[in-house]
Amino acid sequence: MNIQQYPIVFVGGLILACAPDIPNYEGYFDNLAEERCGNGVIDFHSEECDEGDDNDSRGFCSPTCKKARCGDGVIQLNEECDLGDENSDDGNCTRLCYLPQCGDGIVQPGEGCDLGEDNTDLPYGSGCSNDCQPLPTCGDGTLDADYEECDDGNESDQDVCTTECKHAVCGDGYVHAGHEACDDGNADDSDTCTSMCELPACGDGVVQTGEECDGEDNCNELCIRDRIVFATSNTHHGNLKSASTLSGVGVADSICRSRAIAAGLKGEADFLAWLSDSETSPAQRFFHSQGRYVLPDGTVVAESWEDLTDGTLQNPINLSEEGGPPGEAFAWSNTAPDGTPATEETCADWSENSDDVYSRVGNTTETNGEWTLHELPIWCAALASIYCFEQE
Numbered sequence: 001m002n003i004q005q006y007p008i009v010f011v012g013g014l015i016l017a018c019a020p021d022i023p024n025y026e027g028y029f030d031n032l033a034e035e036r037c038g039n040g041v042i043d044f045h046s047e048e049c050d051e052g053d054d055n056d057s058r059g060f061c062s063p064t065c066k067k068a069r070c071g072d073g074v075i076q077l078n079e080e081c082d083l084g085d086e087n088s089d090d091g092n093c094t095r096l097c098y099l100p101q102c103g104d105g106i107v108q109p110g111e112g113c114d115l116g117e118d119n120t121d122l123p124y125g126s127g128c129s130n131d132c133q134p135l136p137t138c139g140d141g142t143l144d145a146d147y148e149e150c151d152d153g154n155e156s157d158q159d160v161c162t163t164e165c166k167h168a169v170c171g172d173g174y175v176h177a178g179h180e181a182c183d184d185g186n187a188d189d190s191d192t193c194t195s196m197c198e199l200p201a202c203g204d205g206v207v208q209t210g211e212e213c214d215g216e217d218n219c220n221e222l223c224i225r226d227r228i229v230f231a232t233s234n235t236h237h238g239n240l241k242s243a244s245t246l247s248g249v250g251v252a253d254s255i256c257r258s259r260a261i262a263a264g265l266k267g268e269a270d271f272l273a274w275l276s277d278s279e280t281s282p283a284q285r286f287f288h289s290q291g292r293y294v295l296p297d298g299t300v301v302a303e304s305w306e307d308l309t310d311g312t313l314q315n316p317i318n319l320s321e322e323g324g325p326p327g328e329a330f331a332w333s334n335t336a337p338d339g340t341p342a343t344e345e346t347c348a349d350w351s352e353n354s355d356d357v358y359s360r361v362g363n364t365t366e367t368n369g370e371w372t373l374h375e376l377p378i379w380c381a382a383l384a385s386i387y388c389f390e391q392e
Contacts, residue, residue, distance in 0.1 A: 037050060037055070037063070037064060037065040038050065038052060038053070038055055038063070038065070039052060040052030040053075042065075043065075046065075047065035047066075048061075048065060048066050048067045049061035049065055049066070049067050050065045057074055057075075057076065058074075058075060058076050058077065059076065059077070060076075060077065062074060062076070070082060070087065070095070070096060070097035071084060071085070071087055071095070071097070072084065073085075075097075079097035079098075080093075080097060080098045080099045081093035081097055081098070081099050082097045089106045089108070090106070090107070090108055090109065094106060102114060102119070102130070102131060102132035103116060103117075103119055103130070103132070104116065105117075107132075110132075111132035111133070112128075112132060112133045112134045113128035113132055113133065113134050114128060114132045115127065115128040119132065120135070122135065123135070123136070124136050124137065124144060124146070124147045125137055138151060138163070138164060138165035139151065139153060139154075139155070139163065139165070140153060141153025147165075148165035148166075149161075149165060149166045149167050150165055150166070150167055151165050157174035157175075158174065158175060158176060158177040159176070159177070160176070162174050170183060170195070170196060170197035171183065171185060171186070171187065171195070171197070172185065173185030175197075176197075180197040180198075181193075181197060181198050181199045182194075182197055182198070182199055183197045189206040189208070190206060190207060190208050190209065191208070191209065192208075192209065194206060202214060202221065202222060202223035203215070203221075203223070207223070210223075211223035211224075212224050212225040212291065213225040218292075218294070218298075219291075220290075220291050220292060220303075222290050222291070224289060224290045224291030225291050226291055226292045226293070226294045226298075227269070227289050227291060227292070227293050227294070227389065227390040227391070228260075228265050228271075228293075228294060228295070228296055228389075228390045229293045229294065229295060229301050229317050229387070229388070229389050229390070230259075230260075230265075230295065230296055230317065230319055230320050230321045230326075230387075230388055231317050231318070231319070231320055231326035231327075231331050231364045231385040231386070231387050231388070232255065232256070232259050232320060232321065232326065232327060232331075232385045232386045232388060233259070233320035233321060233322050233324065233326060233327050233385075234255075234259070234327050234385075235327040235328045235383040235384055235385055236252075236255070236332070236383065236384065236385075236386065237353040237380060237381055237382065237383055237384075238332065238347030238350060238352055238353045238357065238359055238379075238380025238381065238382070239347065239350065239351055239352055239353035239380065240252050240255075240332070240347075240350040240351075241349070241350055241351040242351075247277065247279070247349065247350075248275075248277060248346075248347070248349050248350020248351055249273060249275050249276075249277050249279075249280060249349075249350065251350070252273035252275050252332070252350070252386050253270075253271070253272050253273050255273065255386055255388075256271040256272060256273050256386060256388035256389075257270065257271050259271075259321045259388065260321060260388065260390070262321070263296070263321035263322055265296060265321055265390075266390075269390050269391050269392055270390075270391045270392070271388050271389065271390055271391065272285065272286060272388070272389055272391055273386050273387065273388060273389075274331075274333060274335060274362075274372065274386075274387035274388070274389055275332060275333060275334065275335065275350070275386065275387075276333070276334045276335040276340070276341040276342065276346070277334075277341075277346045277349040277350060278341075278344065278346060278349055279349075281335060281339060281340050281341045282335055282339040282389070283309070283338060283339030283340045286305070286339065286389060286391065287305075287391045287392045288305035288306075289304060289305050290304050290305070291304065292304065293308055293389070295315070295317065295318075295319045296319055296320075296321060296322075296323050297319060297323060299315050299319075300314050300315060301313050301314060301315055301316075301317055302314060308339075309337060309338045309339050310337075311337045311338075311368070311369050312367055312368055312369070313367040313371050314367070315367065316364060316365050316366055316367050316371060317331075317364055317371065317387060318364050318365055320385070321388070326364050326385040327383075327385045328364075328383055328384050328385045329363060329364050329365055330361040330362065330363060330364070330374065330378065330382075330384045330385070331361055331362045331364055331384055331385040331386055331387045332347075332350070332359065332361055332384045332385075332386055333360055333361050333362040333372050333373065333387065334346050334359050334360040334361075335360075335362075335372050335373065336369075336372070336373055337369040337371075337372055337373060342360050342373050343359075343360055343377075345357075345358050345359045345360060345377055346359055347359045347380035348380075352380050353380050353381045354379070354380055354381060355379045355380075355381045356379070357379065357380040358377040358378065358379055358380065359377060359378070359380055360373055360374060360377050360378075361374050361377075361378055361384050362374060362387065364385065372387075
């Protein structure tokens with residue numbers, strides 16, 4: 001049996017045995033032979049690794065007992081290159097020790113872009129091709145005929161080429177400066193922009209918002225339509241209310257409405273009676289039209305509400321809904337020329353037909369203020385027509 005001999009060291013009468021294969025407390029070998037790179041034993045003060053005969057410039061541990069790392073100037077393990085301090089993402093060897101190539105996500109010389117895995121084989125659109133070149137796209141200033149009508153390379157939608165690379169046309173939703181007044185992208189002529197890309201205007205033949213008509217014979221220069229006026233063919237005494245749950249004025253409104261329907265004069269607009277009581281009057285409840293008031297045959301009575309209430313008419317209201325003369329020359333009113341209540345004599349709010357109760361009427365043959373307020377009152381037992389006016 002061979003017993004290895006270890007040297008004995010005497011120090012101050014003490015015997016110490018040396019163990020050269022065990023690092024001392026500082027991590028260094030006491031035997032210099034153990035410090036040699038390549039002996040398979042790591043000397044911690046000078047070596048990072050030591051694989052003995054397996055140390056190799058392309059392996060994990062180099063011949064100088066240094067661990068392989070990118071940037072040490074030595075091509076090792078899975079490195080494709082290593083230029084040491086010259087490694088650079090825009091050079092011949094990246095900082096990860098790979099050779100530069102399209103698709104690595106790094107823009108190198110000769111590449112216009114590189115989105116890595118997001119590179120695409122699509123021929124057109126935003127992004128980067130598999131050749132690391134920017135894809136043809138709208139706005140690059142180059143016409144790509146297969147995909148674009150035009151490409152002026154700017155971001156203006158007001159010139160001949162839009163930012164969608166299409167020729168500017170009416171209806172595309174973009175206002176072509178100098179050629180279009182508006183463009184709302186639709187073919188609706190009744191909104192704020194016509195299908196010809198022009199601003200709506202009275203007289204263009206299209207009824208737009210705020211207009212009642214446009215171009216018709218019964219339409220004025222403000223595009224407000226005519227409103228029909230007549231004096232009823234049937235007559236009524238002062239007790240208009242009678243047994244109705246409506247007010248006297250409410251019953252008169254109903255009479256106007258039914259007479260207009262019977263004569264084929266009523267469309268969507270309502271008809272109301274020119275009549276005042278203790279609660280209301282035409283000035284309060286009528287639509288004050290800017291259009292003309294006309295008889296059923298088209299004869300103009302007044303050019304507007306303002307003209308109607310200025311004290312005189314252009315022509316008397318002397319036709320009924322049927323086109324003939326009214327049932328009576330007088331029409332119940334109790335209304336001043338300006339449309340306000342004339343007196344407190346209202347046949348008890350149009351609920352009395354006594355010879356002792358009076359109210360005021362209008363004369364259907366007059367154009368002065370007497371058209372609505374005759375000089376003398378008449379008793380409520382008398383019969384009279386009712387003035388009817390078309391509303392909104």
